[in-house]
Amino acid sequence: MKRIFDKRKENDAKITDAVQGIQEAANEDVLKDEYKKVKTSELYKKTKSQVIIDNLYKRKNVCFRIDKSLNISETNKLILKCKLAKLIPNTIEDGDDDNKLANLEIDLERCKKEISDKEEILDKKEILE
Incomplete structure (x- = not known):
């Protein structure tokens, strides 16, 4: 059982190394090249x-x-x-994405509240005038 676990862990490490080029691609051409490399590898063909x-x-x-x-x-x-991390599942996660998204959602809610408050103030001013 330990041998199977060790083999799986080794395969996971190889997969992570193989896709690192895809994750770090600076443009579409590099991305295509890295994807072709990984796709033609034995690791890609043998693993799930x-x-x-x-x-x-x-x-x-x-x-x-x-x-x-x-x-x-x-x-x-x-x-x-x-x-995209949520829409296209089963990708290697970038924990930073979730943090950025959470912060943006908080900012969005704050902005909505500020706009709502300003609209309310403007409505009151119009009523008073």
Whole structure:
């Protein structure tokens, strides 16, 4: 039993090393090259991690497309990229994404409250005038 556990742990470490290039890709061309390398490896073919690797590639690819979009604000880009972790499951998690998302959601709620308060004040001013 210990041998099976050790073998699985070793495979997990190899998978993590293999996909590190995908996670750290600086642009779409590098991403495609890294994905091709991983996809043609024996590790990819032998293990059951193809779904995880494929999802990681898809997630990173969508992140690059979000970054390229000129119609999306920087705040919304960050929110979208953080939400991708939940929309495309089985990827290697980045704990920082969840922290950023939580902070953005708190900021969003605070801004909504401030806007609501300002609208209420303006309504009262209009009534008094």
